[in-house]
Amino acid sequence: MMSGSPESESNPTPALELIDITKRFGGLTSLDALSLAVAPSEILSVIGPNGAGKTTFFNVITGVYTPDEGDVLLFGESIRGVDPHKVARRGVARTFQNVRLFQNLTVRENITAAMYGRTNASLFDIVFRTPRARREERENEERVLDALSFFGTRLQGYRLDQPAYSLSYANRRRLEVARAMATGASVLLLDEPAAGMNPKETQEITEIIGRLRDERSYTIVVIEHDMHVVEGVSDRVIALDHGVKIAEGSFEDVATHPAVIEAYLGRGSAARK
Amino acid sequence: MSTTPEDSRGIGTDEWVAQHGERAQRGTGLYARIGEAWMGLPSLVRWGIPLLLVVLVPFAGSNDYILRIGINLGLFLLLALGLNLVVGYSGLLDLGFIAFYGFGAYAYAALASEQFGLHLPSLLAIVIVVVTTAAFGFTLGLPSRRLTGDYLAIATLFFGQMFVVLMVSSDAVQFPWMDEPMDLTGGANGISNVDQLSVLGFTFDSNLSYYLLLIVLVVLATVATKRIHFSRHGLAWRSLGEDSLAAQHMTIPTVRLKLLAFTLGAGIAGLAGAIFASVQQGVYPSTFELPLLITIYAAIILGGLGSIPGVLLGAAIMTILPELLRFPEYSNWLFLVVLILGTIMYLKSWKLVPAVFAGMIAIGFIANVIFLAIGVPYLTTAEWAKGPLAPVLGSWIFMPEERVLIGNIAFVALVVAVAWMSLLTRRTTIILLPFVLWLAIFTWEVRLMLEPSITRQLLVGALLVVLMATRPQGIFGKPRVEVL
Numbered sequence: 001m002m003s004g005s006p007e008s009e010s011n012p013t014p015a016l017e018l019i020d021i022t023k024r025f026g027g028l029t030s031l032d033a034l035s036l037a038v039a040p041s042e043i044l045s046v047i048g049p050n051g052a053g054k055t056t057f058f059n060v061i062t063g064v065y066t067p068d069e070g071d072v073l074l075f076g077e078s079i080r081g082v083d084p085h086k087v088a089r090r091g092v093a094r095t096f097q098n099v100r101l102f103q104n105l106t107v108r109e110n111i112t113a114a115m116y117g118r119t120n121a122s123l124f125d126i127v128f129r130t131p132r133a134r135r136e137e138r139e140n141e142e143r144v145l146d147a148l149s150f151f152g153t154r155l156q157g158y159r160l161d162q163p164a165y166s167l168s169y170a171n172r173r174r175l176e177v178a179r180a181m182a183t184g185a186s187v188l189l190l191d192e193p194a195a196g197m198n199p200k201e202t203q204e205i206t207e208i209i210g211r212l213r214d215e216r217s218y219t220i221v222v223i224e225h226d227m228h229v230v231e232g233v234s235d236r237v238i239a240l241d242h243g244v245k246i247a248e249g250s251f252e253d254v255a256t257h258p259a260v261i262e263a264y265l266g267r268g269s270a271a272r273k
Numbered sequence: 274m275s276t277t278p279e280d281s282r283g284i285g286t287d288e289w290v291a292q293h294g295e296r297a298q299r300g301t302g303l304y305a306r307i308g309e310a311w312m313g314l315p316s317l318v319r320w321g322i323p324l325l326l327v328v329l330v331p332f333a334g335s336n337d338y339i340l341r342i343g344i345n346l347g348l349f350l351l352l353a354l355g356l357n358l359v360v361g362y363s364g365l366l367d368l369g370f371i372a373f374y375g376f377g378a379y380a381y382a383a384l385a386s387e388q389f390g391l392h393l394p395s396l397l398a399i400v401i402v403v404v405t406t407a408a409f410g411f412t413l414g415l416p417s418r419r420l421t422g423d424y425l426a427i428a429t430l431f432f433g434q435m436f437v438v439l440m441v442s443s444d445a446v447q448f449p450w451m452d453e454p455m456d457l458t459g460g461a462n463g464i465s466n467v468d469q470l471s472v473l474g475f476t477f478d479s480n481l482s483y484y485l486l487l488i489v490l491v492v493l494a495t496v497a498t499k500r501i502h503f504s505r506h507g508l509a510w511r512s513l514g515e516d517s518l519a520a521q522h523m524t525i526p527t528v529r530l531k532l533l534a535f536t537l538g539a540g541i542a543g544l545a546g547a548i549f550a551s552v553q554q555g556v557y558p559s560t561f562e563l564p565l566l567i568t569i570y571a572a573i574i575l576g577g578l579g580s581i582p583g584v585l586l587g588a589a590i591m592t593i594l595p596e597l598l599r600f601p602e603y604s605n606w607l608f609l610v611v612l613i614l615g616t617i618m619y620l621k622s623w624k625l626v627p628a629v630f631a632g633m634i635a636i637g638f639i640a641n642v643i644f645l646a647i648g649v650p651y652l653t654t655a656e657w658a659k660g661p662l663a664p665v666l667g668s669w670i671f672m673p674e675e676r677v678l679i680g681n682i683a684f685v686a687l688v689v690a691v692a693w694m695s696l697l698t699r700r701t702t703i704i705l706l707p708f709v710l711w712l713a714i715f716t717w718e719v720r721l722m723l724e725p726s727i728t729r730q731l732l733v734g735a736l737l738v739v740l741m742a743t744r745p746q747g748i749f750g751k752p753r754v755e756v757l
């Protein structure tokens with residue numbers, strides 16, 4: 001569906017690069033000498049059976065865990081072991097597999113909260129409502145509407161002032177994407193963005209991911225179990241199993257790769273397609 | 274994109290779900306309508322009316338006693354607003370908060386009294402107090418980098434208690450370079466003769482002056498908190514209170530913000546402490562013990578955590594209510610009103626209410642007849658009943674001579690009856706209700722009115738239970754509706 005031409009030839013510095021990353025939990029090796037690169041404005045999908053290490057891969061990039069070995073580069077600079085909030089400030093935002101919104105904050109507040117790192121008003125500015133505080137307030141307001149405009153009318157109007165807990169599941173997932181966009185990041189890590197969505201909603205989020213790249217040139221890494229989404233959005237797909245990269249290439253190549261089929265069938269769960 | 278308003282109303286979309294919260298919040302009946310009308314007013318009016326009322330209090334011919342309550346309320350409001358930053362927003366269960374209040378009070382007393390012969394100018398002393406208390410808050414906040422929830426609560430509670438012990442025991446500290454042990458805190462007697470505030474030649478030497486000063490400070494603190502609430506800092510605090518991990522991933526430096534909350538909360542408490550010391554012209558360690566901590570937590574939880582009007586109202590209730598109940602006539606009224614309102618709210622039916630109360634009155638007279646028939650010695654109305662309710666209660670309640678013994682029996686019976694009633698169906702409960710209501714009033718008049726200090730605690734406790742049972746989210750808290 002999307003044009004499958006990564007721009008890696010024209011741009012030598014990858015947006016995100018992992019070099020021989022190993023992460024162990026006690027005796028369990030969740031990521032095993034994993035290397036990969038994502039070009040700017042590329043959409044990379046990561047697939048693999050449960051427990052393959054996909055979420056750990058995100059956690060290592062965003063600084064939740066420091067890898068035991070290897071290095072993580074963001075536009076050529078190491079972000080290994082950097083605190084999550086600093087990684088986010090440097091341009092990597094994520095969503096969570098289990099949706100972690102700020103439940104009691106409204107839609108508007110959820111998104112505004114994520115702009116902390118790109119605003120500067122001090123407590124003094126805020127308490128005395130200096131011009132800087134007011135200007136930032138106006139800018140934030142525009143950014144909220146801008147991020148939400150990606151989702152049509154779904155999160156607009158009266159919903160702006162509803163608390164996150166009152167949203168439907170699909171809307172919570174959408175809000176999480178909007179919140180990640182609001183951080184000002186250029187790299188989005190989406191952990192199963194279509195989980196729990198019906199086919200129509202899945203189709204919609206697939207389109208949105210494509211538009212995020214086409215219209216805003218985000219670099220996107222998607223973890224997804226739904227093969228329709230993977231086929232729909234990916235420039236490139238990698239498959240993980242036991243923390244090892246077992247296949248890499250176009251969707252067709254990876255989906256038909258013998259190691260991938262074995263990884264899924266070997267655990268008694270075929271790739272859904 | 275194919276999302277038109279048309280198909281967003283279709284099956285499979287979340288219109289109904291999304292409006293669920295709104296529907297649940299929109300109450301019915303008089304209470305909700307008053308609330309709506311109130312919220313419809315411009316916010317200047319909503320905040321202006323209560324403010325005007327409190328400013329007018331001293332000019333409406335009130336006495337020093339009322340002003341003292343007002344001063345206590347002002348200090349309490351400042352504390353509640355400070356604690357709200359830490360607990361209400363950032364979700365950090367800081368049980369050492371009162372220590373900052375105490376630290377501020379002691380620090381001011383040390384800088385402005387004969388204790389060390391220092392009599393610093395008030396403004397300078399206050400600046401030093403606020404800065405050092407904030408630094409103390411920062412230090413106490415350090416464990417919050419790693420500890421959360423219950424663990425943080427235990428650690429801070431420990432520090433809070435240690436503060437009181439330290440203040441009591443630091444009246445003879447032996448420094449190695451001194452010959453004599455030194456009295457730092459005045460021990461259990463505290464420090465007295467603390468200087469009054471004096472700013473730009475104006476000395477705060479009357480209750481009225483402190484009352485007005487506190488109004489100004491509370492208004493400033495409220496405005497500041499309101500502005501912070503929706504600002505990047507307010508949102509960051511509330512986010513990390515909701516989900517600290519997610520907040521980190523959304524560019525929020527959670528450690529720094531937690532420390533900032535601790536520091537700022539402590540600074541506000543330190544300011545309140547300094548004013549307290551100068552109002553009292555003295556500090557005593559017993560002020561800063563657990564009861565104050567419990568009251569202030571009750572206030573912010575009662576009002577609704579994180580809500581500014583809630584915090585203010587909760588603090589007002591917790592300060593004024595116990596004072597009102599110092600007078601037996603008031604507590605008698607309040608008891609009856611709470612009992613009747615509680616019953617009406619429980620019954621939720623205008624047909625049942627008269628029946629239940631008629632039953633209750635009948636049972637009272639039947640009991641009178643039985644008591645008289647057995648020949649229990651009694652007091653005449655004139656001997657016990659006081660106040661405007663005397664003629665009514667006097668002829669209805671049988672007042673035995675043995676108030677303590679019979680009252681105790683009634684009290685036990687009441688507790689058993691209430692516990693037992695909670696196991697019954699609503700139908701049976703309603704049949705038994707007239708009897709239990711009479712028993713409650715009987716116990717109250719016969720036994721509990723003998724002990725005003727206990728009745729006061731009981732009433733405050735009962736009111737809190739009733740309030741929290743009807744609005745578990747606090748008075749101004751938003752009800753939480755989970756979509757399952």
Ligand SMILES: Nc1ncnc2c1ncn2[C@@H]1O[C@H](COP(=O)(O)OP(=O)(O)OP(=O)(O)O)[C@@H](O)[C@H]1O
Pocket residue numbers: 025028030048049050051052053054055056057097
């Ligand atoms: N903090 C941790 N401590 C111990 N083990 C962990 C931790 N985090 C992940 N693991 C383990 O690492 C392995 C990979 O987990 P991960 O969450 O990355 O899998 P996944 O590919 O995202 O799976 P799923 O499709 O179920 O989301 C699993 O065996 C998991 O139990």
Ligand SMILES: [Mg+2]
Pocket residue numbers: 054055056097
């Ligand atoms: Mg996962």
